[in-house]
Amino acid sequence: MRIAVAGGTGVVGSVLVEQLRSSGHEVVVLARAAGVDLMTGSGLEHSLDGVEAVVDVLSVATSAAGRATEFFTTTTRTLLEAEYAAGVRHHVLLSIVGIDEIPFGYYVGKVAQEHAVEDGKVPFxxxxxxxxxxxxxxxxxxxxxxxPVLLVPQMTSAPVAASEVAAELARIAGGVPQGRVxxxxxxxxxxxPSMTRRVLRKRGSRRPxxxxxxxxxxxxxxxNGGLVPGDGATLGRQTFDEWLEAQA
Known part of the structure; x- marks a missing residue:
């Protein structure tokens, strides 16, 4: 199966690309490093020829709602237009738990991105x-x-392994569109803050x-747990401490 990964050089994207290739899929990486700029559409022409599914794991380094919204809606609409023209049957989007309950700038952009996908012509x-x-x-x-003091926001999360997220995205991409899963x-x-402190200690740093x-x-x-899903969520296996112990 020919699958395109938008953001295939990022944290989860690079793992996803590796997993898909090891499973025998043909992978097209859509990223600036691969000569594709999804803000402008430059380099996208013919990239989706023969592609059956596109997985979007793009990210942007900003906490500003305006910039995040512009980035996510522009890249998503550019992708969806190209996918529709190429006959892509399935658009898969990775989003974030809790974004519609927490009006943080980056999350505002992700909500807008979800709406753009829902309003598009490609099954998702x-x-x-x-x-x-x-x-x-x-x-x-x-x-x-x-x-020297690092100021980390008080956030409660239920962190998950990027490899497990990638595996779930690969499974979804190989199936039929399901809407929200x-x-x-x-x-x-x-x-x-505790996670950050433990990473520093693992690196041998006593930075406060x-x-x-x-x-x-x-x-x-x-x-207060707005980033942690309620009942019915799929549960990953690897804990943060297990992941940290495996780091060099």
């Missing part, structure tokens, strides 16, 4: 997942700091981590 499946185990490490690079989460709830409490509805939702 949307999978929402919790944060990846790598999220704690990403906080080291993204969170603000005061001197059950959320995917990790087996244990974790505090994101301070918990920051974000204001408003978004901060309250993050603190």
């Amino acid at each position: 499946t949307i999978l929402r997942a919790t944060q990846f185990h790598e999220f704690g490490a990403q906080m080291i690079d993204r969170a603000p700091s005061i001197g 059950p959320d995917l989460r990790g087996p244990r709830e974790e505090s994101v 981590v301070m918990t920051a409490f974000l204001p408003g509805k978004a901060g309250k939702g993050m603190r």
